[in-house]
Amino acid sequence: MKKFSFVISLFCSVFLVNGQEILSIDNALQIALENNYDIKVIEKDLEIAENNTSVYNSGYLPTASVTSGAGYNNNSSLLETADGTKIEAHNVVSTNYNASLGVNYVLFDGLNRKYSYKRLKEVYNLTELQARQVIEGTMLSLYLAYFEVARLSENENNQKQTLDISKRRLLRAEYASSYGQNTKLDVLNAEVDVNNDSINYLDSQRQLTNAKRNLxxxxxxxxDITSFNVDTDVQYAIDLNLQVLLQNALDNNVLLLQVNKGLEISDYDVSISKSGWMPTVSANGSYGWNKNINDEPVGFSFANSQQYGLNAGVSLGWNIFDGGRTKTNVQNAKIAMDAQEIEKEQFTxxxxxxxxxxxxxxxxxLFKLQVQETNVQTNQRNFERTNEQYKLGQISSxxxxxxxxxxxxxxxDLSQSKYDAKNAEYQLLYLAGELLNN
Structure with missing residues (x-):
């Protein structure tokens, strides 16, 4: 059976940081390809489609059947000859036994069988494309879920750092207040900020845990497997080109390929419908055996009789007029194909x-990412200077x-832009039909 699969190279093994597993993107992809339920379901659909393309489902093989039977009769009879002689028989028992082997084969059915078999093969190819769509969709969902965990991991870390800074500020304010260097108001403000930052930190933990469950x-x-971390290092493609992506999308996009495959199937539907105008020729043969046993033969009947032999024949059938049903089927098949052509233009x-x-x-x-990187550097320098001035008592809390x-x-904002750019890159590759190649 054809397997719709590809090899995932694992460049990263499992690491442990703070007792937690680091789940690499490649490792996550391998797990998803092995365990994702949508992929398991489409694999079963592929098996069904492959079975449908078997020669046993093609109509090209003959059919054979065996029949047998037995009969019992108990009759009474009265016979009278021309000269008036009467012959009476009561409770005359007769038995009958028969068996036959028959073979039938369709020699010609207006090419219906030929086009139906080709259609089944194209349906299998369509199912392969549907399997590819499920795999690509799973990959895209995986990337989105994985990078959401990465983003929220960074957010949790930033919230923790903010909380640590607020705690140190509260401690400093309490020391300063105990020595009369500031007012109780500074302590209260620091306590409020610590409380708010604690709430935000707890919220960030909850969001991260939920994102891990989604993944x-x-x-x-x-x-409930949440004791793992993800890789937050992101590399971006440097060779993406708009025109190349456009051409790849028109050549490789999995949904467009399914539309094209649907057109091929519709073309076979037209041919199958036309077969109704053609004759059918069938051949048949049988070998039969029949035996009768009469316990008390009456008149000219035999006590025992037995027949066996071979029979063969060829039959021709041609539905000259079917009330216009075939004509209607052909017209509808062509209309459906025209509609698919329009849908293809629209989808393209x-x-x-x-x-x-x-x-x-x-x-x-990508532009926002560059701006946000600069913005973080600026805010980092501003906070460092502000922190020094705050320690010297030159600025307020x-x-x-x-x-x-x-x-x-x-x-x-930098973390959001970082993963937005990567998700946008994967979305481009998905549209271009290049996700499996990357």
Whole structure:
């Protein structure tokens, strides 16, 4: 059986950080391909489609049947000859035995069998494309779920750092207050910020755990496995070209390939419908045996009789007029094929639009990523200077908190832009039909 599979090279083994497994993107992909439920279901559909292409389902093989039977009769009879002689028989028992072997073969059926068998093969090819669609869709879902875990992991880490800074600020404020260097208000403000940061940190942990459960569903494993980390290092493609992506999309997009395959199947549907105008020729042969036993033969009947022999024949059938049913079927098949041609034009146009939109989103995401990287560096320098001034008592706690929040927001925006760009890249590859190659 043809296997719709590809080899995943594992470049990273399992590492442990703080007692937790680091799940690499390649390892996650391998787990998903082995365990994802949608992939398991489509594999069964492939098996069914392959069975349908078997020669046993083609109509090219003859049919053979064996029949046998036995009969029992108990009759009474009265016979009278021409001269008036009467012959009476009561409770005359007779038995009958028969058996036969018959073979039938369709020599010609208007090419219906030929085109139906070719159609089944194309349906199998269509199912292969559907399997590829499921695999690519699973990969895309995996990447989205994986990078969401990565983003929330960075967010949790940033929230923890913010909370640690707020705790150190509260401790400093309490020391300063005990020595009369600031007011109780500074302590209260620091306590409020610690409480808010604690809540935000707990929320970030909850969001991260939920994202890990979502990832586990895609991986096809238990949802409560959350004691793992993911790789937050992201590499971007450097050789993507819009025109190449457009051409690849028109050549390799799995949904467009399914549309084209549907057109091929519809062409066979037209040919199958036309077979109704053609004659059918069948050949048949049988070998039979029949035996009768009469316990008390009456008149000219025999006590025993036995027949056996070979019979063969050829039959021709031609439905000259079927009330216009074949004509209607052919017309409807052609109309359906025309409709699919229109759908193909529409889908091609929509696919081209989607590639352009995805490319523009990708370029904007890369630009935002560069801007956010610069923004984080600026906010980092600003916070470092603000922190030094706050230690020297040159600025208020409000200014310190503002610089702290600005840095947190900048880091959060950078993380979002980082994974938005990578997800946009994968979306482009998906549209171009190149996801399996990357």
């Amino acid at each position: 586990n569903v895609v991986l096809g494993r238990e949802a 146009q929509e696919l081209t639009r989607d590639v352009y939109n995805a490319w523009e989103f990708y370029q904007n995401a 409000i200014d310190f908190r503002l610089a702290q929040v600005n840095l947190l927001n900048a880091e959060r």
